[in-house]
Amino acid sequence: MAYTFLTFLFALDLLFCYAQCFGNNYWKLREVIELSRHHNYHKNGQASNRMPFVSDDDPYVEHYITQPLDHFDASVKNSYKQRYWVNSDYWLQKVGPVFLYIGGEASLSSLSIMTGEHVDLAKQYKALILSVEHRYYGLSLNSDSLHLKNMKYLSSQQAPCNGSVAESEQTVAGGTVPTSGEYPHLVYAAVASSAPVRATVNFEGYNEVVAASLSDPIINGSTKCALNVKSAFKVVDLKICNGELKQLASDFLSCESLENTTYGLFQFVSNLADVFMGTVQYNDEKPGVTVTKICDLMTQPGDPYDNFKILNKLFLNLTDQKCADNSWKNAISQIQNTTVTGSPGVGIRQWTYQTCAQFGYYQTCDKNTTCLFSHHMSLGPNLDICAIVFNISADEVTMRTRFTNDYYGSDKPKGTRIMFVNGSVDPWHALSVVKDLSDTEIAIYIHGTAHCANMYSDKSTDLPALQKARLEIANQIGLWLAEASHHENALLRVSTDNTLYFRSKEA
Numbered sequence: 001m002a003y004t005f006l007t008f009l010f011a012l013d014l015l016f017c018y019a020q021c022f023g024n025n026y027w028k029l030r031e032v033i034e035l036s037r038h039h040n041y042h043k044n045g046q047a048s049n050r051m052p053f054v055s056d057d058d059p060y061v062e063h064y065i066t067q068p069l070d071h072f073d074a075s076v077k078n079s080y081k082q083r084y085w086v087n088s089d090y091w092l093q094k095v096g097p098v099f100l101y102i103g104g105e106a107s108l109s110s111l112s113i114m115t116g117e118h119v120d121l122a123k124q125y126k127a128l129i130l131s132v133e134h135r136y137y138g139l140s141l142n143s144d145s146l147h148l149k150n151m152k153y154l155s156s157q158q159a160p161c162n163g164s165v166a167e168s169e170q171t172v173a174g175g176t177v178p179t180s181g182e183y184p185h186l187v188y189a190a191v192a193s194s195a196p197v198r199a200t201v202n203f204e205g206y207n208e209v210v211a212a213s214l215s216d217p218i219i220n221g222s223t224k225c226a227l228n229v230k231s232a233f234k235v236v237d238l239k240i241c242n243g244e245l246k247q248l249a250s251d252f253l254s255c256e257s258l259e260n261t262t263y264g265l266f267q268f269v270s271n272l273a274d275v276f277m278g279t280v281q282y283n284d285e286k287p288g289v290t291v292t293k294i295c296d297l298m299t300q301p302g303d304p305y306d307n308f309k310i311l312n313k314l315f316l317n318l319t320d321q322k323c324a325d326n327s328w329k330n331a332i333s334q335i336q337n338t339t340v341t342g343s344p345g346v347g348i349r350q351w352t353y354q355t356c357a358q359f360g361y362y363q364t365c366d367k368n369t370t371c372l373f374s375h376h377m378s379l380g381p382n383l384d385i386c387a388i389v390f391n392i393s394a395d396e397v398t399m400r401t402r403f404t405n406d407y408y409g410s411d412k413p414k415g416t417r418i419m420f421v422n423g424s425v426d427p428w429h430a431l432s433v434v435k436d437l438s439d440t441e442i443a444i445y446i447h448g449t450a451h452c453a454n455m456y457s458d459k460s461t462d463l464p465a466l467q468k469a470r471l472e473i474a475n476q477i478g479l480w481l482a483e484a485s486h487h488e489n490a491l492l493r494v495s496t497d498n499t500l501y502f503r504s505k506e507a
């Protein structure tokens with residue numbers, strides 16, 4: 001007996017959200033944030049004795065489905081196994097909708113069906129929750145898949161064609177847009193959180209938002225804070241110019257002496273900027289990692305440069321580093337590493353490949369922008385990484401990014417019934433949908449929240465704007481569900497034993 005359902009898509013990347021420039025510090029902070037999310041989940045008693053990464057204690061079993069490596073070329077016989085989870089605890093059997101949650105560019109865990117806004121909504125609307133790991137991240141890849149010849153199948157165009165809803169990988173390409181746009185028979189409506197729908201090679205807007213956020217009183221930023229950050233970086237640049245590299249290495253606790261090359265300096269200043277970029281993006285997710293804290297430090301009496309040295313030291317400690325790894329060579333070998341790591345892998349090679357092959361998103365600090373950091377953070381080294389590691393030239397990155405926008409519609413994504421949620425503090429909102437595009441493509445804006453803030457469950461400390469946004473999202477989903485109950489828009493079949501079957505020819 002096959003049942004049919006209404007599918008709602010939550011394309012998000014709860015666990016890590018987006019990567020940024022190749023500063024080692026950024027990836028370190030991501031690991032810390034990730035651990036903190038798991039810690040909070042347990043502390044809040046939501047899963048007293050459940051350990052999301054330990055499957056023995058895990059009430060929700062992980063499943064695998066075999067997927068073709070190439071959905072477009074039947075002559076490619078290779079396949080890989082994609083990981084997914086199902087939670088039917090709240091589901092009104094046979095009648096309730098399906099909420100599909102698509103992972104971002106990192107491993108997913110069973111947390112993805114246990115907590116978050118979509119889980120709260122599933123309780124409210126009696127939905128089945130299905131989460132799928134993004135192709136090539138976590139355990140959803142084969143051991144040979146990270147070799148260059150197989151990297152090309154890591155593409156957001158490997159979308160849900162004949163079946164596999166799970167293959168809708170549009171989180172990176174702007175959330176859910178292409179999925180509900182191109183495959184209306186598969187997905188009825190979508191919530192796209194912090195989704196950068198416009199691909200861009202030189203993503204100058206990112207650091208412009210970071211500058212605005214460091215100035216924004218709603219999160220305890222201030223003009224003084226932003227100006228002091230800027231003046232600290234001015235001194236850094238001056239010292240670079242004067243050849244005081246030994247002094248800089250010692251002031252900012254570099255593991256090795258700084259390399260006096262475009263690449264070496266790029267790596268060094270990227271790491272320094274990561275302290276601010278990472279904190280803004282994940283503002284308030286972990287105690288101490290807040291704009292309040294960094295602005296408090298940066299506005300202490302005294303020299304901003306000296307205050308920055310103190311802040312940098314604290315940041316290194318927080319990310320469990322005795323010194324900062326500013327080596328370009330190490331950064332490259334990390335991206336070249338084809339060893340598949342399990343949960344919770346951060347997918348540095350995969351994400352970097354996707355920036356080269358589809359999206360760009362390089363967070364530069366060009367002189368003609370309001371960026372506060374060092375102008376050595378330029379586009380060139382980012383593009384050189386694509387050529388060095390993936391043999392993708394700079395021209396090709398530009399061409400491919402243009403193709404991505406043509407394909408998905410960029411600022412005017414092709415799709416209906418999509419909510420775009422953006423937070424004012426989140427640097428990624430610069431590439432998201434800024435205004436309602438139509439009655440069914442709705443923009444929700446939250447003043448004062450960072451990346452993907454709406455995707456978590458309610459907290460007593462949530463800003464009123466965030467509470468209001470969650471309510472708006474919940475109500476809109478209710479409206480769409482009521483409207484949809486007449487449709488025969490059917491999507492997935494789920495057997496009673498919770499094994500998932502994807503749409504087959506006769507469905």
Ligand SMILES: *[C@@H]1O[C@H](CO)[C@@H](O)[C@H](O)[C@H]1NC(C)=O
Nearest residue numbers: 070071072073074161162505
């Ligand atoms: C989808 O299935 C049809 C018939 O089963 C086939 O002709 C077509 O090539 C398939 N498309 C893709 C992209 O796999």
Ligand SMILES: *[C@@H]1O[C@H](CO)[C@@H](O)[C@H](O)[C@H]1NC(C)=O
Nearest residue numbers: 218219220284290291292448
């Ligand atoms: C701003 O700082 C005050 C005082 O330290 C603190 O109570 C408040 O939570 C901070 N606001 C935000 C949004 O972090």
Ligand SMILES: *[C@@H]1O[C@H](CO)[C@@H](O)[C@H](O)[C@H]1NC(C)=O
Nearest residue numbers: 240242243244245246260261
């Ligand atoms: C760094 O290289 C530049 C030229 O590329 C040179 O002028 C400068 O003296 C060098 N600085 C140090 C500390 O070696």
Ligand SMILES: *[C@@H]1O[C@H](CO)[C@@H](O)[C@H](O)[C@H]1NC(C)=O
Nearest residue numbers: 316317318319320321322323
């Ligand atoms: C961080 O600071 C604490 C307290 O000062 C210290 O015990 C710890 O060893 C430091 N961690 C690192 C990696 O330096």
Ligand SMILES: *[C@@H]1O[C@H](CO)[C@@H](O)[C@H](O)[C@H]1NC(C)=O
Nearest residue numbers: 333334336337338339340341
């Ligand atoms: C590649 O990654 C694996 C797993 O993280 C690690 O054990 C190994 O040392 C890395 N190799 C290089 C060359 O960095």
Ligand SMILES: *[C@@H]1O[C@H](CO)[C@@H](O)[C@H](O)[C@H]1NC(C)=O
Nearest residue numbers: 202204366367368369370379
């Ligand atoms: C800033 O300058 C760069 C080249 O250095 C250029 O590519 C970019 O379009 C300029 N951006 C703005 C906002 O004018």
Ligand SMILES: *[C@@H]1O[C@H](CO)[C@@H](O)[C@H](O)[C@H]1NC(C)=O
Nearest residue numbers: 148149387390391392393396
């Ligand atoms: C790199 O790309 C160029 C142009 O696409 C191609 O001709 C060349 O064979 C590639 N080199 C390697 C090592 O794959």
Ligand SMILES: CC(=O)N[C@H]1CO[C@H](CO)[C@@H](O)[C@@H]1O
Nearest residue numbers: 422429434435436443444445
């Ligand atoms: C700059 C940006 O993307 N923010 C927008 C987020 O959405 C709201 C609501 O449509 C807009 O008003 C903001 O401009």
